[in-house]
Amino acid sequence: MLLSASAIAAPTTNDDPRLHDIAKAISADRIQQDITTLVNFGTRHTLSETKSDTRGIGAARRWIKKEFEQISANCGGCLEVITVGETISGEKRIPNPVEVVNVIAIQRGTTDPERYVLMSGDIDSRVSDVMDFTSDAPGANDNASGVAGTLEAARVLSKYKFNGTIVYAALSGEEQGLFGGKILAARAQEEGWRLKAVLNNDMIGNIEGVNGVINNSTVRLFAEGTRVTETEAESRLRRFTGGEVDSPSRNLARYIDKIADQYIENLDAMVIYRLDRYGRGGHHRPFNDLGYPGIRIMETNENYTRQHQDLRTEDGIVYGDTLDGVNFDYAAKLTGLNAVSLAAMSWAPTPPADVSIEGAVQPSTTLKWKAADAEQNPQLAGYKVYWRYTDAPQWQYSKYVGDVTETTLENIVIDNYFFGVASVSKDGIESPVVYPGAAGSFGD
Known part of the structure; x- marks a missing residue:
């Protein structure tokens, strides 16, 4: 026609009132509780203890699984809670066999269950030496904040029904080489998921930058340009028709920028035309590598003294990723941005x-x-x-x-x-x- x-x-x-309600329902107090619990596991290094109930990544991922199961129980079993893992070995940062396990909760859509959107955070933490799996590595902001946000989004959104499916993912092995994302992205491809959006949340709680800026009103959305899976024929056509700045990841970022303007109070989104921070990486990349639309959502001003650092004080500077470096209201604001975006995409056709x-x-x-x-x-x-x-x-x-x-x-x-x-x-x-x-x- x-x-x-x-x-x-x-x-x-x-302008949908339900989306305003979702934004308001996100609890900073609950996010604080969850970040605190994750920090109290001591270290969540990918190579750390797995048998203890109180320390190490094994205890952390079992706790996350129980949280998802409780959320599911509260909504009458609306979440499918599973683990998706693989044994990794022979890698530079995982030389010996280690089981990398993701904890996943799936909220099935009512009319289009094979259409997916996904929110993720990373379970693992580290200190200065990426191979040090015994020292305390609180990982409060990097990246307990992302996992806590994912759990809280699941708590709020599980009270609703959606046309499309929402996946809540706590991914492992990020610091050792993005292995959790690679495992889940491969599963999505093998099972033929119609995956429309990956929202990778990696550090969503810091408002005090190493540059001296204090800012709780902006967020960065990193979005790659041309798909890495583009064929030679597609590249030749694009030269004459454009599309370098209109990849699905870029238009996903524009969409979330618009959501921020409309539904999240006092939050301006900065769309960054780059896969990630300069020369660095995150767990959306394995999905981008397979052609899926995916972006990184994170704070605007990083504080490198609180990232990948041994706990210490030198020259009057306190190093370490501890609870006092997290602004829980800000983490709740960015979680709200995720939750509203997931809901909007899942209610939309x-x-x-x-x-x-x-x-x-x-x-x-x-x-x-x-x-x-x-x-x-x-x-x-x-x-x-x-x-x-x-x-x-x-x-x-x-x-x-x-x-x-x-x-x-x-x-x-x-x-x-x-x-x-x-x-x-x-x-x-x-x-x-x-x-x-x-x-x-x-x-x-």
Whole structure:
């Protein structure tokens, strides 16, 4: 069906009170309790003790599993709590066989259970020597904050039902080589997950930067550009059609930036056009390596004296990642950003698939896409097209075009803008925007 982009009645609201309720429900006190519990395991180094009930990564992951199971019990068994692990050996940071175990909770969607979004934090901690698995490594901010945020998001979101599936993941082996993420990403690929978003939370509790800045009102969203899985043919096409700044990871980050503006009080998101911090890495990367949209969510101002440090005082500087370096209200704010984003994407219809564009040497631009499966997406109202100037960081213009699979923007020249399409629910909740072609695809 072809429809000229004229006035069409859009869903009545694009501001959902449930999303405001979710943001308000996140508890800083509960996040503080969970971070404290994780710190009290002494060390959570990947190579540390696994038999003790009070110390080491084994005790930590068993406690996380019990927390997920309790959350599930409170919602009538709404979570599938599992462990996903693999024995790793012969690696630079894991020379001898070690079982790397992730703790996963899955909240199945009601109409589209094979469509996934995922939130993660890292269980493991370390000190200065990455191979030191016996010294105390509290890992309060790096990364008990991310695990505590993931647990709290599960507590809040498990009170609701969603169309799509939400995965809450506590990943292991990050400091030794991103092994937990590699294991889970491989499982997602093997099982054919339609994974639309990975939100990796790694250090979400520090507001005092080593640069002297104190800031509790911004967050960084790291998002890679061109997919590493891009083929030579796709690369040649992209040279002439664009898409370098419109990968699904970048448009996922733009989506969460918009969520922050709309639903999270006093929080401005900085979208960073980079896979991660300069020369560094995180647990979203294994998912990006397989082509999945994924970003890193974290504090804006890091304090390196509190990261990967032996507990000590030198020249009047206190080193170590301890509880007093975590601002729990800030961690709750960033957890709220995650929870609202997960909820919005899971209530929204699936992002449009097979988006294409036409309009070379024409006065107008035509966008086409594949209709969403009606049984999987009964909440679908229609679609909205977006466009922006090519040097604009965020989408500037939009038009709701109804439940169609093709639309023409009259007198809007294809050469002068970037374009995309989002799905819209009957409640006005939108999916991320999808840029045309392979460069921007979120998959089927």
